[in-house]
Amino acid sequence: MxxxxxxxxxxxxxxxLVGWLIIYPIFAAILSTLFFDGPEGLRFSTASYxxxxxxxxxxxxxxxxxxxxxxxxxxxxxxxxxxxxxxxxSTNRFADLVQxxxxxxxxxxxxxxxxxxxxxxGPNGTVDILLNAVGLPKIKSPYxxxxxxxxxxxxxxxxxxxLMLTAGLGSISNSAxxxxxxxxxxxxRVFWHIILPRMGNSILVTVSFTILGIFSAxxxxxxxxxxxxxxxxxxxxxxxxxxxxxxxxxTQAVISFAFCLFFGIFYxxxxxxxxxxxxx
Amino acid sequence: xxxxxxxxxxxxxxxxxALPSFALADDKTITVFSSSDNNIxxxxxxxxxxxxxxxxxxxxxxxxxxxxENGVRAIxxxxxxxxxxxxxxxxxxxxxxxxxxxxxxxxxxxxxSFSAENIPNYGRINPQAQNLKQELPYRGSQVLLxxxxxxxxxxxxxxxxxxxxxxxxxxxxQFIYNRPDKGGSGGNFVRRAIHxxxxxxxxxxxxxxxxxxxAEKSLMPAWAALKDLAPFxxxxxxxxxxxxxxxxxxxxxxxxxxxxxxxxxxxxISQGVLPETTGLxxxxxxxxxxxxxxxxxxxxxxxxxxxxxxxxxxxxxxxxSAIITQIGGFPxxxxxxxSTDLREKYKDVVPNSIPTFPGGDWNSxxxxxxxxxxxxxxxxx
Numbered sequence: 001m002x003x004x005x006x007x008x009x010x011x012x013x014x015x016x017l018v019g020w021l022i023i024y025p026i027f028a029a030i031l032s033t034l035f036f037d038g039p040e041g042l043r044f045s046t047a048s049y050x051x052x053x054x055x056x057x058x059x060x061x062x063x064x065x066x067x068x069x070x071x072x073x074x075x076x077x078x079x080x081x082x083x084x085x086x087x088x089x090s091t092n093r094f095a096d097l098v099q100x101x102x103x104x105x106x107x108x109x110x111x112x113x114x115x116x117x118x119x120x121x122g123p124n125g126t127v128d129i130l131l132n133a134v135g136l137p138k139i140k141s142p143y144x145x146x147x148x149x150x151x152x153x154x155x156x157x158x159x160x161x162x163l164m165l166t167a168g169l170g171s172i173s174n175s176a177x178x179x180x181x182x183x184x185x186x187x188x189r190v191f192w193h194i195i196l197p198r199m200g201n202s203i204l205v206t207v208s209f210t211i212l213g214i215f216s217a218x219x220x221x222x223x224x225x226x227x228x229x230x231x232x233x234x235x236x237x238x239x240x241x242x243x244x245x246x247x248x249x250x251t252q253a254v255i256s257f258a259f260c261l262f263f264g265i266f267y268x269x270x271x272x273x274x275x276x277x278x279x280x
Numbered sequence: 281x282x283x284x285x286x287x288x289x290x291x292x293x294x295x296x297x298a299l300p301s302f303a304l305a306d307d308k309t310i311t312v313f314s315s316s317d318n319n320i321x322x323x324x325x326x327x328x329x330x331x332x333x334x335x336x337x338x339x340x341x342x343x344x345x346x347x348x349e350n351g352v353r354a355i356x357x358x359x360x361x362x363x364x365x366x367x368x369x370x371x372x373x374x375x376x377x378x379x380x381x382x383x384x385x386x387x388x389x390x391x392x393s394f395s396a397e398n399i400p401n402y403g404r405i406n407p408q409a410q411n412l413k414q415e416l417p418y419r420g421s422q423v424l425l426x427x428x429x430x431x432x433x434x435x436x437x438x439x440x441x442x443x444x445x446x447x448x449x450x451x452x453x454q455f456i457y458n459r460p461d462k463g464g465s466g467g468n469f470v471r472r473a474i475h476x477x478x479x480x481x482x483x484x485x486x487x488x489x490x491x492x493x494x495a496e497k498s499l500m501p502a503w504a505a506l507k508d509l510a511p512f513x514x515x516x517x518x519x520x521x522x523x524x525x526x527x528x529x530x531x532x533x534x535x536x537x538x539x540x541x542x543x544x545x546x547x548x549i550s551q552g553v554l555p556e557t558t559g560l561x562x563x564x565x566x567x568x569x570x571x572x573x574x575x576x577x578x579x580x581x582x583x584x585x586x587x588x589x590x591x592x593x594x595x596x597x598x599x600x601s602a603i604i605t606q607i608g609g610f611p612x613x614x615x616x617x618x619s620t621d622l623r624e625k626y627k628d629v630v631p632n633s634i635p636t637f638p639g640g641d642w643n644s645x646x647x648x649x650x651x652x653x654x655x656x657x658x659x660x661x
Contacts, residue, residue, distance in 0.1 A: 057651070057652055057656065060656070115528075118525070118528060119532075122528075122532065122534075123529065123532060123534040124532040124533050124534050125532065143518075144514075144515060144518035144519070144520070145515070145518075222521055223521050223522075223525070225521075226518065226519075226655075227459050227518070227519040227521075227651070227655040228651055228655035228656045229656075238461060238647070238651075241348070241350045242350070242461040242643070242644065242647045242648075243644045243647060243648050244350075244644050245644075
């Protein structure tokens with residue numbers, strides 16, 4: 001009993017902070033977009049949601065956000081998985097170098113990354129200069145197109161992806177792989193039948209984690225992306241700040257939150273499933 | 281340090297932090313918020329504040345960036361609430377603000393009315409810059425067009441809106457401006473288009489004559505004109521997300537011409553960000569908009585008198601010359617109060633008149649209208 005109370009006291013502060021700074025604002029925002037003070041008391045209205053759904057401009061912004069998020073998640077897996085596999089199974093010194101390189105983007109603030117990307121893959125940037133030097137044509141610059149934020153976000157989220165996938169791979173025992181090799185399985189078969197089924201959970205966690213981060217991205221889409229359609233992050237800020245329209249900004253936030261909630265539940269579900277599996 | 285000393289020091293620190301007004305009683309700190317770009321913040325921190333504290337021992341200045349205009353507007357809202365409840369607004373002055381905001385603040389007496397009595401240098405202010413009694417115009421800048429002289433001969437540079445449009449259409453992909461809410465250079469380019477389709481008469485628009493109908497009628501033709509221009513811009517209608525990014529594209533030789541703030545471009549040239557071969561041109565049929573940065577002082581601020589001293593200091597010959605030489609701005613005072621050699625050197629950049637566009641509700645109408653009507657439906661790559 002006494003220990004239980006102590007435990008509750010230990011978690012009281014974080015729980016209080018989460019309730020005060022996160023849970024309460026969420027419910028306050030949702031309620032304030034649905035209930036309005038009128039002359040005859042509280043009034044219920046979904047007008048701002050109807051506006052969002054019927055407004056092609058807002059819908060285009062949401063579609064671009066979903067497209068960017070999905071594209072980034074796919075690209076991150078394609079880029080991150082080979083690096084994670086290499087780090088898991090390689091034992092030489094070179095792997096340390098690869099690991100520190102893969103972690104490096106974590107320490108670069110995204111605003112600096114944005115301007116650096118304009119300088120390198122932007123028009124007449126470093127890549128163009130190098131291509132020009134060997135007589136090749138310039139690249140079609142992704143700057144100010146939807147691909148600009150995609151490239152930036154993939155770079156920015158690579159460390160977290162690699163770290164989580166490597167952690168997932170760590171739980172695969174060497175003996176299982178060696179056993180498969182002994183009966184003559186090639187590398188591809190080992191990957192497909194031994195590794196992949198065992199890391200499904202960590203892939204799910206990685207994907208939901210990166211999606212949560214990218215959905216609400218701000219700096220990279222703001223600086224590198226097109227003026228229109230824009231991602232939800234810059235769109236919300238602009239609605240609130242430049243159009244003095246807190247109601248629609250909150251509506252956009254609630255809709256973004258609903259999408260993130262879906263992936264959040266997914267994440268919590270896979271964590272819970274994992275823990276249940278371990279305790280068994 | 282023994283235990284007793286430690287306790288004494290600790291309680292002294294605790295007392296000092298608990299009673300900030302006591303601590304500041306004989307060493308006043310003027311709290312100023314700025315909505316300006318970093319070049320202005322740097323100018324204040326490196327030039328204005330050291331010179332002011334040297335001239336006024338015992339006074340200190342704390343300059344904080346409020347982000348953008350909306351950021352400091354939120355602080356003004358709170359100061360107005362503090363005025364009504366007679367509490368300390370914890371701010372003394374804004375570096376650059378429109379005293380017409382927030383609505384009703386000027387009538388309620390939130391802002392100090394400036395005159396020769398509280399600002400001895402008040403008479404020096406350029407009459408063209410003067411507007412409201414509650415605003416102290418101390419520096420100006422204007423949007424003009426910067427171009428690459430190696431690609432465009434200065435004698436062919438466009439001098440009117442029509443010539444500019446013709447040039448953009450003849451040279452597709454060589455012009456870009458930033459999104460109007462993300463920086464004044466693109467914002468005032470958009471406003472120049474609004475002036476163009478409304479008879480080039482800036483006096484048609486005031487902060488109080490805004491109405492949804494009038495905005496619809498006056499802005500729609502401008503959106504049509506800008507949309508017509510879009511296919512000839514960089515990437516067939518891309519827009520940078522700020523003043524700096526436009527300058528970056530010009531410096532990388534991607535485009536030939538961009539609208540720029542006069543002070544930012546002069547600084548960029550002097551720092552070597554833009555080459556010496558950068559040309560500057562202003563439209564002569566009606567100049568691109570610009571304006572003066574206007575300091576405002578809170579009447580309910582705790583250090584009102586010190587803030588007025590700071591306002592007066594900004595209008596001294598020393599500071600006004602620094603505005604020209606260090607940040608490439610226009611002085612807020614008449615040119616008689618500037619040294620003769622500076623007057624001679626910069627006479628070409630000094631405008632005869634600076635058209636302006638009102639803020640307030642017009643801002644949101646222009647920002648929303650531009651995104652919905654001009655920025656959409658781009659051919660994306």
